[in-house]
Amino acid sequence: MAYRPAEQIIHKAAWLYYTHGLRQDEVAQRLNISRASVALYLRKAREAGIVNISTSTHLFSGERLARQMEDAFGLETVWLVGEDALSPSPASEIPTLAANVFLEMVENGNQVCVAWGRTVYDIADAMSYADREGVTVVEMCGNLGSPYAYRPDQCTMEIARRLNAKGLNFYAPLVLSTEELARALREEPVIREQLDGISACDMALFTVGALDADSHVIKCGALSLEELERLKTMGATGVIAGQIITADGTLLDCDYNRRMISADFDAIRAIPRRLMVVQEDEKFEPLQAAIAGRFFTHLVTTSSMATKLLKHHTASEPTPA
Amino acid sequence: MAYRPAEQIIHKAAWLYYTHGLRQDEVAQRLNISRASVALYLRKAREAGIVNISTSTHLFSGERLARQMEDAFGLETVWLVGEDALSPSPASEIPTLAANVFLEMVENGNQVCVAWGRTVYDIADAMSYADREGVTVVEMCGNLGSPYAYRPDQCTMEIARRLNAKGLNFYAPLVLSTEELARALREEPVIREQLDGISACDMALFTVGALDADSHVIKCGALSLEELERLKTMGATGVIAGQIITADGTLLDCDYNRRMISADFDAIRAIPRRLMVVQEDEKFEPLQAAIAGRFFTHLVTTSSMATKLLKHHTASEPTPA
DNA sequence: CATGGTGATTGACAAAAGTCAATTCGTCGC
DNA sequence: GCGACGAATTGACTTTTGTCAATCACCATG
Numbered sequence: 255m256a257y258r259p260a261e262q263i264i265h266k267a268a269w270l271y272y273t274h275g276l277r278q279d280e281v282a283q284r285l286n287i288s289r290a291s292v293a294l295y296l297r298k299a300r301e302a303g304i305v306n307i308s309t310s311t312h313l314f315s316g317e318r319l320a321r322q323m324e325d326a327f328g329l330e331t332v333w334l335v336g337e338d339a340l341s342p343s344p345a346s347e348i349p350t351l352a353a354n355v356f357l358e359m360v361e362n363g364n365q366v367c368v369a370w371g372r373t374v375y376d377i378a379d380a381m382s383y384a385d386r387e388g389v390t391v392v393e394m395c396g397n398l399g400s401p402y403a404y405r406p407d408q409c410t411m412e413i414a415r416r417l418n419a420k421g422l423n424f425y426a427p428l429v430l431s432t433e434e435l436a437r438a439l440r441e442e443p444v445i446r447e448q449l450d451g452i453s454a455c456d457m458a459l460f461t462v463g464a465l466d467a468d469s470h471v472i473k474c475g476a477l478s479l480e481e482l483e484r485l486k487t488m489g490a491t492g493v494i495a496g497q498i499i500t501a502d503g504t505l506l507d508c509d510y511n512r513r514m515i516s517a518d519f520d521a522i523r524a525i526p527r528r529l530m531v532v533q534e535d536e537k538f539e540p541l542q543a544a545i546a547g548r549f550f551t552h553l554v555t556t557s558s559m560a561t562k563l564l565k566h567h568t569a570s571e572p573t574p575a
Numbered sequence: 576m577a578y579r580p581a582e583q584i585i586h587k588a589a590w591l592y593y594t595h596g597l598r599q600d601e602v603a604q605r606l607n608i609s610r611a612s613v614a615l616y617l618r619k620a621r622e623a624g625i626v627n628i629s630t631s632t633h634l635f636s637g638e639r640l641a642r643q644m645e646d647a648f649g650l651e652t653v654w655l656v657g658e659d660a661l662s663p664s665p666a667s668e669i670p671t672l673a674a675n676v677f678l679e680m681v682e683n684g685n686q687v688c689v690a691w692g693r694t695v696y697d698i699a700d701a702m703s704y705a706d707r708e709g710v711t712v713v714e715m716c717g718n719l720g721s722p723y724a725y726r727p728d729q730c731t732m733e734i735a736r737r738l739n740a741k742g743l744n745f746y747a748p749l750v751l752s753t754e755e756l757a758r759a760l761r762e763e764p765v766i767r768e769q770l771d772g773i774s775a776c777d778m779a780l781f782t783v784g785a786l787d788a789d790s791h792v793i794k795c796g797a798l799s800l801e802e803l804e805r806l807k808t809m810g811a812t813g814v815i816a817g818q819i820i821t822a823d824g825t826l827l828d829c830d831y832n833r834r835m836i837s838a839d840f841d842a843i844r845a846i847p848r849r850l851m852v853v854q855e856d857e858k859f860e861p862l863q864a865a866i867a868g869r870f871f872t873h874l875v876t877t878s879s880m881a882t883k884l885l886k887h888h889t890a891s892e893p894t895p896a
Numbered sequence: 897c898a899t900g901g902t903g904a905t906t907g908a909c910a911a912a913a914g915t916c917a918a919t920t921c922g923t924c925g926c
Numbered sequence: 927g928c929g930a931c932g933a934a935t936t937g938a939c940t941t942t943t944g945t946c947a948a949t950c951a952c953c954a955t956g
Contacts, residue, residue, distance in 0.1 A: 268630050268631075305630050309586075
């Protein structure tokens with residue numbers, strides 16, 4: 255890692271430029287280097303997280319719709335991305351926002367727990383570098399081959415890298431072939447420890463997965479299409495940390511779930527701040543299920559999703575308690 | 576407050592520019608305004624704390640000398656400013672650094688407690704704007720006329736303003752003319768409440784004051800020169816939150832201290848993170864006293880001060896425990 | 897309905913920052 | 927000791943950003 259041009263001079267340049275507000279040529283003069291070098295160092299400082307530039311995410315949580323969501327579902331904060339073409343590439347807006355919200359939520363010394371999924375990968379990609387101290391990033395559940403850019407473990411590590419944090423991977427697959435093996439593995443000290451550590455986390459980052467032909471669990475072969483259909487008739491509605499949940503947000507009682515190595519739902523709910531991020535509008539039912547299961551306290555999603563959720567909510571519960 | 580050009584467009588411009596990395600002309604195009612406006616909005620966004628640019632203070636805490644200080648005095652983190660002309664104006668380096676460290680230490684939702692003194696004023700001045708949530712800034716002790724730019728209460732309010740926080744002032748003078756009055760006032764509910772609230776703070780920011788002809792307490796007439804001389808013969812060494820301490824860091828048993836409305840030392844020590852900032856090299860003995868009294872856990876000062884403190888420390892205690 | 901004033905907005909210019917090919921520096925192998 | 931290689935640095939050029947006086951839009955007032 256360590257840059258040849260003694261990390262320290264980069265730091266000094268960044269301090270003079272950003273904190274004292276000198277111009278690049280003044281910094282150059284003071285440090286006896288060329289202005290071009292200053293420009294280079296400053297870029298490195300930004301990339302290394304020595305300098306942190308963050309924009310308040312209030313813009314997205316300040317709307318009335320967001321407030322209504324918070325009230326309706328008892329959430330702490332909700333951030334909504336409108337369809338109003340603010341972003342240069344609409345698809346990237348949710349991950350970008352989520353990355354910013356995440357960084358805003360993580361404090362020094364925190365232990366954070368991340369699940370994986372396409373959305374989480376995108377968030378990791380959009381996340382800028384920060385120079386945190388004493389942060390640990392732990393994986394929330396076992397691993398799986400990924401059809402996307404990162405593998406789950408790489409994803410954890412990538413987030414850890416951006417935060418200058420320690421990354422802790424799960425040394426187990428997500429799904430095993432037999433219940434017995436899963437049970438035995440869960441009792442392995444190294445796995446047990448990680449599972450137990452989850453409830454001690456300060457915050458969590460995760461998505462709810464959908465259950466259709468091209469959802470993650472299917473694509474990487476953890477579940478066959480036939481099995482999926484069978485589970486759906488049993489009430490399968492969404493996926494939380496690999497585990498299948500029903501419409502009321504409880505664990506579906508099935509063989510598949512029993513063969514899984516993942517965070518216990520009570521452990522997840524013991525984490526004080528839990529950020530859920532949903533970008534696809536098709537995840538309406540899964541998200542509803544996740545709300546029913548009180549899986550999260552903070553939410554990043556689209557305005558249209560929020561509108562849909564509220565409409566359905568007030569319809570089913572016309573008089574608020 | 577609220578700017579005419581709907582705060583929101585400033586936010587959007589900042590988001591597109593800083594988070595998405597568009598150029599100003601691209602932002603202008605997307606928002607249908609001139610580039611000049613974008614430049615203007617961006618400045619406002621920075622000034623309003625919508626955008627936060629911070630530089631890691633690691634540069635100042637990374638040296639060996641800082642480590643030695645931490646070890647020698649059991650401090651959590653020590654930041655040192657060298658005499659090596661890094662800063663454009665050496666005198667401003669301590670307050671600037673302290674302001675940055677302070678911002679780094681304050682977390683959303685925190686209650687912070689600030690004392691006052693010239694150094695604290697300078698820190699308030701050097702502090703950049705930030706958009707924190709749920710932060711409360713409370714005054715640590717009663718008020719006094721100030722010979723400097725801000726009055727103590729303004730100073731609290733100024734820091735609160737920069738953090739977008741709520742400021743809570745002490746509605747009492749620092750020193751009263753009689754013990755009885757001080758005692759009575761301390762029992763007033765509104766004062767009692769504030770005094771009790773201090774130990775519930777998450778962090779504190781303060782200085783140690785020196786006791787000489789041009790120190791704060793003298794300049795604003797709280798103490799006469801003769802009285803000061805008398806107290807010095809009794810062991811007066813420094814000032815913490817208005818109160819006079821002896822070389823071993825305990826409250827000097829004197830009339831002056833008894834006439835004071837200020838935070839109880841145990842209440843101060845109950846605050847988990849306490850940042851002490853000392854810029855003047857003449858404050859050697861007062862700082863030593865403050866160390867003896869375990870008043871702080873984090874320290875910002877000069878390298879030369881650190882050297883002096885360490886020399887004296889190892890001299891008096893050659894074998895570490 | 898003109899009028900003055902306030903504050904936002906912009907066009908045009910100046911200043912500052914970004915970039916990159918060319919150069920220098922340091923180091924290693926021979 | 928010498929050449930050769932890669933990394934760091936820089937000078938010179940281009941692009942981007944900051945600034946400010948001039949203009950425009952809006953509103954309250956006579």
